[in-house]
Amino acid sequence: MNTWAGLDTRRRGAWHDLVRERGCRRSHRDRPAGHAYELDGRYVTDEPALYLALGEAVNGPGGYFGGCLTALDDCLRGTFGYTAPATLLWRDAATAREHLSHALTPDGQPYNLFTTILETLAEGGMDVTLA
Structure with missing residues (x-):
């Protein structure tokens, strides 16, 4: 994880372009509703990192889950890989807040x-907890 x-x-x-291309060619098994995800936010300092x-x-290392707001939706x-509702624990969310709050x-x-x-x-049914 976080090889990038x-x-x-x-x-x-x-x-991300490579991840998207690979991810869009694969078939994904959606996890059942209620699944808990965890995001490592230490390196979310720009939009591609997000x-x-x-x-x-x-979807694990090299996984794809959107590349813009429309794709995320x-x-x-x-x-x-996702079924609503679910939860996301976003660790080190302060890093993303600092870097993404003033986008253009x-x-x-x-x-x-x-x-x-x-x-x-x-x-989209994701209950996010910021940590």
Whole structure:
């Protein structure tokens, strides 16, 4: 796990592209509702790291679970290892909060990606505990 942690943002993005390609070709067995997941948040300092960490939390090392908000929403609907409702223990969430709270949209508008991710997970039936 976290093999990607030492990479810069650009390389994390490339790593995620490979994870996504592999993940979208595989068939996944969704875990039953009520499953508990754990996210290692120590290295969530940019958007690619966020999605790599989520992928590993849900589907293990090299796992895929979204790469943007739309894809995350799709993954939360099933066939990517997850069935609602479930719980997620997000360890070291302060790291992500610090780094993702001041993100920019593609057109340069500021927004809080950390809060948006938490809202998206909650809407998808994932009860998140920040630690």
